[in-house]
Amino acid sequence: ARSHADSSINERRLRPVYDYLDNGNHKKALQEAEKLLKKQKDFSCAKALKALALVRLTRMDEAYATLKELQQEAVTDDPTLQAMTLCYRELERPELIVEAYERASQKEPQNEELLTHLFMGYVRLGQAKQQRHAALALHRLRHKNPYYFWAVMSLVVEAGQPDTSAVERSTLLLLAQRMVDKFVKEGRLEAEAEVQLYLMVLEMQEKYQEALDVLEGPLGEILTSYLDFVPQHKVELLSKLQRWPQVNSICKSLLLDNPDHWLFYQLYLDSVEKLQASGWTPETQSEKEAELRPRPDHTFELALDFVESLTGAWTSRPGSSVLRGPFMARISVLAREGAGTSRDLLVGLLMEFFERTGHKASCVLDISHLLSSFTFSEEDVVRLLDKMEDSLKAALPDTWHVPPDVNTMQRHLTWCQLRYYLTRRDAPPSKEQRLQLVRDLFESYQNGLRFGIGLLPTDFQPSDNYAILAGCILLDVWQESGDNRVLLWLLAALERALLNSPSCFQLKLLLLKVYGRIGAATACQRLAELLDIKHIQHDTLGYLVTPVFLKAGHLQAAGTNMNSALKLFTGNYKDTTDYLISCYKYGSFTKIQEIVRFRERLNNSLQFATLTAEKMILELLLEVKSQESLKQVMSCLEIDPVHDKTAWHELRDNRDVQIFREWGASRKKLLADALERSRQEEVMWLRIRNLLLRLLAAGHALTQGGLQRPVGRHADHGDDGGCQANGERPQAGLSVLCDLLGSLGELTRELDASTLASPASCFPVQCPGPSRLPLFVGGGCLRTLQGLFHWLEQLYRHCEDLPVESVPSEDSKVRDNLVPLVKSLVSDVRAREVKSLLDAQMYLEQLVNLAEVVGWCSLVLTVGSTIVRPTRNAVTRKGKKKKEAATDEVALKQFSLLLAEVEAVAAEARSLVGDSRVVLLAPLMATLSVEEEDPILPSTGDTAKDVHQRIEQSYEESLKELGALLDTKLKLLRSLH
Template identity: 40%
Template sequence: MAARGHVQDPNDRRLRPIYDYLDNGNNKMAIQQADKLLKKHKDLHCAKVLKAIGLQRTGKQDEAFTLAQEVATLEPTDDNSLQALTILYREMHRPELVTKLYEAAVKKVPLSEEYHSHLFMAYARVGEYKKMQQAGMALYKIVPKNPYYFWSVMSLVMQAISAQDEKLAQTMFLPLAERMVEKMVKEEKIEAEAEVQLYFMILERLGKCVEALEVIRGPLGDKLTSELQSRENKCMMLYQRLQRWPECNALAHKLLLKNPDDWQFYPSYFDSLFHLMDQSWSPPEEGEHCSEGLVHHTVAEVVRFVEERIKCEDGKDSRSLRGPYLARLELMHRLRERGCPEESLLGDPLELMVQFFGKFGDKPCCITDLKIYLHLLSPEQHVQFINHLSEAVPLGEQGEEGFAFPEDTKALQRHLCVCQLSRALGLHHSLDIDGKLRLITELKAHYRHGLKFGKHALKTELQFSDMYCLMAAHVYIDLWTETGDENMAWQCLGILQEGLSHSSSNAQFKLLLLLLYCRLGAFESFVPHVLPQTPQDIITFIPL
């Protein structure tokens, strides 16, 4: 509720019980207390507004609005009344009335910093950007503080963003905002990082990339400290827009030396290399390659750089970073797309992916990391690849069911990754009907065995072995599609319901169950007609 810290004011003491009742949700008592107070002090406007808040919260909106307007027409200037009316209008979803309230207050108390700032914020809530600009400048004239000046600048930017006429934004609003900021720059009054960010935003929207780059690389760029590598990220973006590929390459190279696991710079590094190759760029005979330093303009240099990063990771006592290993696969992918013979310098993709699995196979991200590079393998290598991965999965001795199970969650994750990669390569789909039924039996056994690792998990947590259950369900759908045997669909429902009983928060189970029930006719009339109509539609809708 409204501030009530000045206990020396008699009115504050009188109003305090009403505030307490409203804060505690006792609206009826708040109304009664306000009525008692108004009998003794008819001119206590805030008590009327607080009564109106109580009426609003008890569902008597019309009475509340009438009472509030009685106070608003008097154009109050005391903080308690203004803040209480602001709360009431917000609860009524009438923010435009707050602007009128503070417009009147500012006219009566023209030198009040507080009322001017409240007026600006009121305009902001209703999107009155032109009035925001005027309110910001009026406030800056009263209290010359940087934030108030830049409120006005930001209002101009918002006018440009919301303008229907793009030409008007580019010729009037943004240039005016730019001149306002340049004035502060010349006077050396820029203080905060947000002010530099706003300047950069204006220049970027005006398409002045060269000027924006000078700002970021100059003294003002030193203020960009709230985000990690904010300055470098902005420089990289501008180099790419300006197609200054030598600088882009050199900057990416420097940043990857500092942090070889920062994936966002590898694509820029590789893109710039191929642009330089297409342009037949060569470094100058003397001096630095560019303003950012050394440029790698040949495939051999880039391959060597990536291999050096991998050697550094291999030599570490701590766990290796994924970035360099993925970068090698990404570079191989790009070189193959361009038909570059230097692809062979990086090695055999099968061996590289097996090596990656050996290092990171116990991480859930391993499947998504490797899945996008499976196309590097020839069809003849698919089975060989899965066999190599299976050899790196530590399983215990075979049980009575004839299956060997993982003995900890890391081994389970490795086995899951192998199963998912097998499906991604199409090995599950190529099995005959008996093979698929055996696969389902194995996946069910692994699922039920893996439940022991999640015995103490919270209800909101997923079981470690949920993916086995989901894969078994998809193999059932494969069989349903292939044979038309509806029993496979019912078996699928059974395993999904079992999975849901152990992982009640698993959204994939719920969505697949919904689609299956609808396909089998167990749905209400309100189910949208866009749901899948065939088993194949279900597979397409939720790819594994």
């Protein structure tokens, strides 16, 4: 009773501190906590809250000192430990949370709550072995099943860790199985989650028969029967055991209950194919197989009879809806029979399927799936499409392309979509024919709008897919011709369709792709906001937005977008850890491995790695305005020049291209090839960005006292002799720089030998846009930066009186050509012709590359200025040896020459950016008009003007931001004299 009274008194005293912390008044909270501590020095909770206030006031040293006192006291009361946990979370030190609970549980080993918190702390750190020990300690203290199975799951997690060997994995899983076996023998399994964990352990060891015995035994009755979990799981296990008669029988029983489940049909037909191939017959069946009900079908003839019986049984029911599954299965059975089936029969069945289900939006997907899954020739596809067209015309001879009702409209739309996606792409119709087709599609679209009158803004219009299909065709025409009028028709028509259907994400995505292709970043930003891309979509769909901002020079928007996206990745570990803890609390063991895999997939995301590098480069370009600010930014970025922290072999490309529909098999192959090429280029681009950042960090480190590292493979770069720099051997840091230069040289040669895709080539609408790599490498930017860092190395050698290489090499040629390379950057941009908006996008991208190279030059020259500063001072002093004085003069001459050239190039680039608005973009935008043309979609004149304005505003914003960046770099360069 006295303890309870003391607790109530303490809680009342602490209430003001909690209130101030909750309200954000941390200074007042600190004062209140200190008042309490003056009255009661050993008030541990007040100390913890004081530490929390100090953390939030960014007085970290004092906070750590206070927390260290509490750690030494080994406090055990929950309010204090919870406050300490908050402190360590905000300090991002989860290991100290575990340390606090370890001390507390050692002091009170019988405290169940402390041990539970300790277990969850180990989960946060991913320490599976310690998890197991904590869980077993809990089970010894309180004989509860959940604690025991926490230990079992900890063994499974430990077995799944990357550093666990095959032998250790086998041992750990066997131990987990024996632990569960013990409970099974004692009849102590109580919950469904425990049985599922048992199944998981058995399947991870590939003990499928034992897992099947569990499902068929009394433990299987504990499992829930929702969504046919047990039968489906049995089918999976039997398939792995290759027991096809049982698979066939179970699938038949499932189909009798649910005759429209396509997955069951696929498993059923696979089992029929296996049985027929193996020659299995009822005469050769075992005694156990003879008891199977329903009886297995071992030939396609029997399978066809079964499927037709399903069709007849269902259609005979009064009021039954049209089922797709049995009809698709019937076609699949006949198609799998191969040579014995007439192609005319299959085409006829597909036509019958179209007649029955053509009014459903799913019909186009079903037919395209069947056509791509089996060997249908081009002639078969053309005959099918002709039959569909004849059917539509027979029903409505005069108005078949402007149907009078929704169902007829959907049948016509299905035919239009199949005609586009399934016909050959190597010999497309002429431009005029395709434009006429687009006009017809938009006429059908306009006609279909009357069926959507009165729909909510969140509903899709029934005719939206007409506009999307017409947009894809127009996009093909524009990419082939580069005609600005076609582009304006495309954008105006899609924008008008979006006004009619504000929630249609496919329209937004298509517009986003087209605007991105011409570098209209402002319009892309508007569409990204309409799409409301957030959370995991930053990883899967971020490739549609961020690269557009960077290539168009919208640096502020790019920075904002990258900040939002990086929050997902940086918070990934914390968020998924919370999910893991919830899984342990509620017994969702089957989700734990899934969450761990999800976390690793995000951690190894190519998008994450690219965003991190691009954000660092953007901060360097925008924030560095002096030598002091360079030092501050480099300190904040914490770039490690010695160790490459990117796990290149584990990078995952999580970009979602399937959000754009594609049904043709030939186009799927084109997409797969383009996607793989895009992935390779993005990885190569990331390697370049990482090397440039590490090179700058290595150069900056030379000005801060060098780096400590073991002698690497470039030990021959002056390892013997040389003067001391800041009390350290200067060669240590120089060796790192030389290693990185060697890596950059190898990468440059690798890129020179490879064939990069032309950025002007046509891309499938599903594929990510062209990488920045081709223009950056082809425009000489990479060679320029390579020469720039070689120049920095030589400058440092001269200033430190280190040996300079005397044998010319490929890299030294690049360095010697640095000044001509820098000068050529502006002339290359001036020489580019801008005849279309696609040319305008590439022109802007080259301007961005030019501005970025100027930015890199200013950063390296800022580092060089710090290196030559002692040399400048030394030249003015008397008494130096002639050799030393000559070396100093060479270094100063090198620095002054390059500084003058880069400053001249920066000034010329700034002038070029200013002239671009008048000389190039204004005349181009003046040609972007359809006032005298027949628009594709009627009444889009105002929309076309809006599109014109958005594109023009976007280009002006690009030039404005690039001009501001170059002004900043010019100011920085002038300050280095």
